[in-house]
Amino acid sequence: MSIDAASAVQVLARSARARLRDYVALLKPRVMSLVVFTGFAGLVVAPGELGFARATMAVLCIALGAGAAAAINMWYDRDIDAVMERTRRRPIPSGRVAPERALALGIGLSALSIPLMGMAVNWTAAALLALTIAFYVFVYTIWLKRRTPQNIVIGGAAGAFPPMIGWAAVTGTVSLESLALFLIIFMWTPPHFWALSLCRTDDYAKAGVPMLPVVAGKAETRRQIMIYAALLVPLSLAPAALGTVGMIYGTTAAVAGTWLLALAIQVFREQTARAARRLFQYSILYLFALFAALILDWAVTAA
Known part of the structure; x- marks a missing residue:
């Protein structure tokens, strides 16, 4: 391989890594890590046995659901994210990811995580996961965030569901x-x-x-x-x-x-x-x- 060709490959590889980082950023990985951890804790302390494979699938679905809600949130809030100093460097307002791609990612992960949770674990946990995504997107992001100072109080319920999902994954109940x-x-x-x-x-x-x-x-x-x-x-x-x-x-x-x-x-x-x-x-x-x-x-x- 010539030097020019090798350099081109390196440039493409760096570009691919940068694009991957941008898409990962859409999922709000720091927030996701806390969501997954609390969901895992609920799964661990729940009475009963789930098995390693199903427990792993439950945690994966919680992570995918959290990422889905975050991506849709970033798509909807791209206008105010561009104004705020704390968020203006996010992938969408900075122009690194097109808004429609972020929305597609969020919808796709939602469509994957909910039925996967239902089929691999149980449908009670899947229903709670669907409620979590819907609450974060429709109740908090679209309805409350720009309308009332109680946005965090009521909208905080979305972040509180994961341990309940973990518990339901094991017990099938709330x-x-x-x-x-x-x-x-x-x-x-x-x-x-x-x-x-x-x-x-x-x-x-x-x-x-x-x-x-x-x-x-x-x-x-x-x-x-x-x-x-x-x-x-x-x-x-x-x-x-x-x-x-x-x-x-x-x-x-x-x-x-x-x-x-x-x-x-x-x-x-x-x-x-x-x-x-x-x-x-x-x-x-x-x-x-x-x-x-x-x-x-x-x-x-x-x-």
């Missing part, structure tokens, strides 16, 4: 125990995103997105963050109270929750972007720690 896992993420979502919005208020205002600090002001947002954090901490103990898991989880939830509440109070008192940023960053670790403790508690008990 139970009080799985609902408790749902409520933990549901109550976690507002303080998590409102902490971010306190740091990006001007960005949201410029894009016309009615996030709480834009509509109600930063003082009210800080108060709401503290209220939701105070409600979340005792609620996070529900899996231990219901007997789903034991002391490892209970202790982790109590300690991690106390620190979360302390940071929320700090946001309320200090009224600085630094405090809000610290809470936002810790809230991600907090949710990961809770669901990691669920898995660890189950593993210790099972052993």
Whole structure:
């Protein structure tokens, strides 16, 4: 192969890798990783046996469904993404991926993940997966996000479904125990995103997105963050109270929750972007720690 031909191959290979990265970015891999992890935790702690192959398929379908919803969300929000500093470098507003291709990807992954979950696992889990995608796309993205400051509160349900899907994959049912896992993420979502919005208020205002600090002001947002954090901490103990898991989880939830509440109070008192940023960053670790403790508690008990 000549030097020119080899160089051309290298250029094409780099171009293909870059295009692949752009399509992966449409799936919001960071968000997907947390969604998959919480779904996996729900699957692990659910009573019963699923088997390695079916469990792997369930987790794969949750990942595909999360990616599908993210791609459609990026397609619909491409106009405001182009305005906001935080999102203007995404594949669609930057011109690296055509909007119709992102939409096709999202629809295609939806059409693949839902029936695959139903046939390979069970149809209860598939129905919950379909509800999750539909809720994120139609209720949150299209209906709530641009209309009400409660967009994160109500729309947060979409991100709270994965542990219920994991639970249903094993049991074929929705139970009080799985609902408790749902409520933990549901109550976690507002303080998590409102902490971010306190740091990006001007960005949201410029894009016309009615996030709480834009509509109600930063003082009210800080108060709401503290209220939701105070409600979340005792609620996070529900899996231990219901007997789903034991002391490892209970202790982790109590300690991690106390620190979360302390940071929320700090946001309320200090009224600085630094405090809000610290809470936002810790809230991600907090949710990961809770669901990691669920898995660890189950593993210790099972052993």
